[in-house]
Amino acid sequence: MSMDEQTIMTAESGAREYLTFTLGREEYAMDILKVQEIRGYDSVTQIANTPDFMKGVINLRGVIVPIIDMRIKFNLGNAVYDEFTVVIIINVLGRVIGMVVDGVSDVVTLSPGQIRPAPEFGSGINAEYITGIGTVNEQMLILTDIERLIGSADMQLTAAADNRLDLAA
Amino acid sequence: MTIDLSQFYQVFFDESSEHLAEMERIFLAIDPANPDDEDLNAVFRAAHSIKGGAGTFGFPDMAVVTHTLETLLDKVRHHELALTPEMVDIFLQAGDAISMQLAGHRDGSRVDQQVVERVCERLQAIAANSTAPSAAAPMQAATPAPAEPPPETSPITTYRIVFTPPADLYNRMVRMEPIFDELKTMGEFTVTGRIETQQEFDGYDPTRCRMAWEMTLTTERTVEDIREVFMFVADEEELFIEKQSPEARHTAAPPPQPSDSAAGNGSVMGRRMYDRNEAAPGAYGRRAGETAEASSIRVGVAKVDQLINQMGELVITQAMLAQCAQQLDPVQHEHLHRALSLLERNTRDLQESVMSIRMMPINFIFSRFPRLVHDLAEKLGKQVELKLVGETTELDKGLVEKLADPLTHLVRNSLDHGIESPEVRIAAGKSPQGTITLKAAQQGGRVVVEVADDGAGLNRERILAKAAQNGLPVSDSMSDEEVWQLIFAPGFSTAEQVTDVSGRGVGMDVVLRNVHAMGGRVNLFSSPGTGSRVVISLPLTLAILDGLSVRVGSETFIMPLNSIIESLQPLPSDLNEVGRKNTTVHVRGEYIPLMRLDDIFSIAGAARRPEEAVVMLVDAEGERVALLVDELLGQHQVVIKSIETNYRKVDGTAGATILGNGQVALILDAVDMVRLWRTH
Amino acid sequence: MEPQATDTTGHEHQLSGDWTIAGVVTQVDALSSSLEKLSAAQNKRLHVNCAQIRCIDMSGIQLLHVWLQCARLRGISTELVNLPETMQQLIQRLGLNEAFTDNYHDAT
Numbered sequence: 001m002s003m004d005e006q007t008i009m010t011a012e013s014g015a016r017e018y019l020t021f022t023l024g025r026e027e028y029a030m031d032i033l034k035v036q037e038i039r040g041y042d043s044v045t046q047i048a049n050t051p052d053f054m055k056g057v058i059n060l061r062g063v064i065v066p067i068i069d070m071r072i073k074f075n076l077g078n079a080v081y082d083e084f085t086v087v088i089i090i091n092v093l094g095r096v097i098g099m100v101v102d103g104v105s106d107v108v109t110l111s112p113g114q115i116r117p118a119p120e121f122g123s124g125i126n127a128e129y130i131t132g133i134g135t136v137n138e139q140m141l142i143l144t145d146i147e148r149l150i151g152s153a154d155m156q157l158t159a160a161a162d163n164r165l166d167l168a169a
Numbered sequence: 170m171t172i173d174l175s176q177f178y179q180v181f182f183d184e185s186s187e188h189l190a191e192m193e194r195i196f197l198a199i200d201p202a203n204p205d206d207e208d209l210n211a212v213f214r215a216a217h218s219i220k221g222g223a224g225t226f227g228f229p230d231m232a233v234v235t236h237t238l239e240t241l242l243d244k245v246r247h248h249e250l251a252l253t254p255e256m257v258d259i260f261l262q263a264g265d266a267i268s269m270q271l272a273g274h275r276d277g278s279r280v281d282q283q284v285v286e287r288v289c290e291r292l293q294a295i296a297a298n299s300t301a302p303s304a305a306a307p308m309q310a311a312t313p314a315p316a317e318p319p320p321e322t323s324p325i326t327t328y329r330i331v332f333t334p335p336a337d338l339y340n341r342m343v344r345m346e347p348i349f350d351e352l353k354t355m356g357e358f359t360v361t362g363r364i365e366t367q368q369e370f371d372g373y374d375p376t377r378c379r380m381a382w383e384m385t386l387t388t389e390r391t392v393e394d395i396r397e398v399f400m401f402v403a404d405e406e407e408l409f410i411e412k413q414s415p416e417a418r419h420t421a422a423p424p425p426q427p428s429d430s431a432a433g434n435g436s437v438m439g440r441r442m443y444d445r446n447e448a449a450p451g452a453y454g455r456r457a458g459e460t461a462e463a464s465s466i467r468v469g470v471a472k473v474d475q476l477i478n479q480m481g482e483l484v485i486t487q488a489m490l491a492q493c494a495q496q497l498d499p500v501q502h503e504h505l506h507r508a509l510s511l512l513e514r515n516t517r518d519l520q521e522s523v524m525s526i527r528m529m530p531i532n533f534i535f536s537r538f539p540r541l542v543h544d545l546a547e548k549l550g551k552q553v554e555l556k557l558v559g560e561t562t563e564l565d566k567g568l569v570e571k572l573a574d575p576l577t578h579l580v581r582n583s584l585d586h587g588i589e590s591p592e593v594r595i596a597a598g599k600s601p602q603g604t605i606t607l608k609a610a611q612q613g614g615r616v617v618v619e620v621a622d623d624g625a626g627l628n629r630e631r632i633l634a635k636a637a638q639n640g641l642p643v644s645d646s647m648s649d650e651e652v653w654q655l656i657f658a659p660g661f662s663t664a665e666q667v668t669d670v671s672g673r674g675v676g677m678d679v680v681l682r683n684v685h686a687m688g689g690r691v692n693l694f695s696s697p698g699t700g701s702r703v704v705i706s707l708p709l710t711l712a713i714l715d716g717l718s719v720r721v722g723s724e725t726f727i728m729p730l731n732s733i734i735e736s737l738q739p740l741p742s743d744l745n746e747v748g749r750k751n752t753t754v755h756v757r758g759e760y761i762p763l764m765r766l767d768d769i770f771s772i773a774g775a776a777r778r779p780e781e782a783v784v785m786l787v788d789a790e791g792e793r794v795a796l797l798v799d800e801l802l803g804q805h806q807v808v809i810k811s812i813e814t815n816y817r818k819v820d821g822t823a824g825a826t827i828l829g830n831g832q833v834a835l836i837l838d839a840v841d842m843v844r845l846w847r848t849h
Numbered sequence: 850m851e852p853q854a855t856d857t858t859g860h861e862h863q864l865s866g867d868w869t870i871a872g873v874v875t876q877v878d879a880l881s882s883s884l885e886k887l888s889a890a891q892n893k894r895l896h897v898n899c900a901q902i903r904c905i906d907m908s909g910i911q912l913l914h915v916w917l918q919c920a921r922l923r924g925i926s927t928e929l930v931n932l933p934e935t936m937q938q939l940i941q942r943l944g945l946n947e948a949f950t951d952n953y954h955d956a957t
Binding site for chain 1: 816819
């Protein structure tokens, strides 16, 4: 649909905009409001004794930002680092974090009617981070709760004492 | 016409805050049985000033409370009313109430009117009981000298007071009526106002003040007292006060002229054509003699922070330049190198000056503790003395602010769990009064802050039991230090009952996290029955660091210069290898343990043999260790960038920085590396 | 300064509105033109009716005084009537009773 129609639809029907990205063979979608920018991959300083999906940190215009490779974390696709490698810089839980993905596609608008609940099984990202399946033009998009994903304990992005799930004690 | 009033209120808020702090300080230290007259006068003056300002600027709620307080304090200082510890407590509460009201006006925060009313009731109660003058003269130690008359009253005098205000009196929203009312309470008072003649109505500016007042006041108060009434309104030279003989009182004094000598022609009150400098001595009635205030100015924190940030960026830019210049031949580009060298020196000097702006004495937070300890000890029924050591130690303002919460928690812990009740202490053969010591000192490029108490110390068994209960891994063979560390685990608490004082055990882990976020460390020491000590070590500044960059494999790290003792290239014979983890290096008769950075940080491709590499001797808070690196790259100033904001603290490091080439480099922390090295 | 009934042989000027520091500047024009008109008039008697003054402070009192004085210098005789209670009190508290009597001191 045209841009205007899309905008109207967004305003009226509780539809939201998502950034779609590729991991392995699947297309995923995340809340566009959490996306800060999209970059290439370079000059990452490694950090010792971190999980293999934690590539290190970069200097993002004077701010130190950690980079996670989603392809490694969820065992999807080939973790290659070249001039086509894409990093999505996101802003969640008060932090700026970069995630390496296979590629970035369009921004799409999905109304609630276009979203179905997620199936129980799933490849790739754990089912607990999937909020639904969206369909646009015959294309299936796996809607991802990026914030929950990033905040989870096994991401080890926060020091243990900060970790939300642990504080249930 | 809109006028920004807040700029004028701010001085009143700031000065009143200072007066309130002074009052609290004095009340906490005062001995009710034997109060110092100077102290009594000081608190009276403080209350009086606040009241005057509150009236002038239209804060009647503050004026009411302060007025009652001031009346009582006046009686006390004239020895018409004896001071008791209960009264001191109520005065402290009154100060709190006024602070709350002040905050309400300044910040819009909520004011609990019930608290205010209760305070007023208590003050009235004291006033009601004080109608009879106290029988006892101040209980001085018996001195042979005759009692002196109360110092502040003088024989009844008539004063002639002339106030010639500046032209912007109206713009400052000053109201004279409360001032005249105040003077009326001091004795027989008359006031006559005069308005300057204007020849031409055309071009007349009604916002410029052209009024002056002449007053007579017959009172036993002093000139000082009169000046104080005008404190927020009149500069020294605008207020003229002279004594008159009683006869002179009756002669008609010449009318005061508004101070414009060039009358007519639409000329204006010409004295103050320039902006008032509120910080100047004599501004707002400050005595010209208070030179300490004259030598400082108030600057908004935002401005200082911006200055620091820009300074940081300058340092990085200068590093980038230095990096580029390294590629150029020094002979061919001699001028450039010399200029860059000069630039580096200038930048360093500028940086030191800028950083020093943010340094402030730790007393800024220490000063809240006497009150806290006093109130809390009373509440808990314990006797505690608070000692402050090294309160003039300076550290970065940002750190001072962040330290406040952790320190408060630690002090509360000591009060709540550390110091025992007087009975328990006596039974243990200790004096019934416990001591909490807050200490601060600069040590080797860091600031060390300590909270120590002579209480019961940490209870090993209880901690182990509680930890086991919470599912934490424990064993009886754990060393004491390891047991104390359990306290830092989230959700831990050994308090038998959750008091509202230090709350549930969310405390210690938050302390640890806050301190880590500052780039600091916490250490616990305890001795059962004798007491415990919490030692916090912090970097001197949040922002900039002198470091040595080193290469390990293909990675670059920064080692703070403060920690480096020396670097050397060891001979094979200096090295003593007893298993890879147990190498020592022989330096001038000492055998120093060698730590390999490539092992600590799992870096591949580093030099295998120590003699091919470089050894850095570093100081890890008193312990000497040797670090093995591949190469020393150079000395730089680095700007410390937060890695905790978006990620977390990395073990073995104290922050990160951005190098001249744009890459992120970790800043090494000797003590943390030692800990890592030993626990793996 | 007793409130009196308006004398029909004079001119009346109605003062009203905000006579505090926030509003004095807005009052000046009306006062100025009143002076102009009266200077040209035959009958130079002015009753100043203060009943409609909403609020007033020192600056307003000063403005009023200056205006009255300028009027007097142009040979206009002035009379203040219907002063609100608060205004009277303010004049009293500021020690300006004398200044507002008909006996002005000569300017230097």
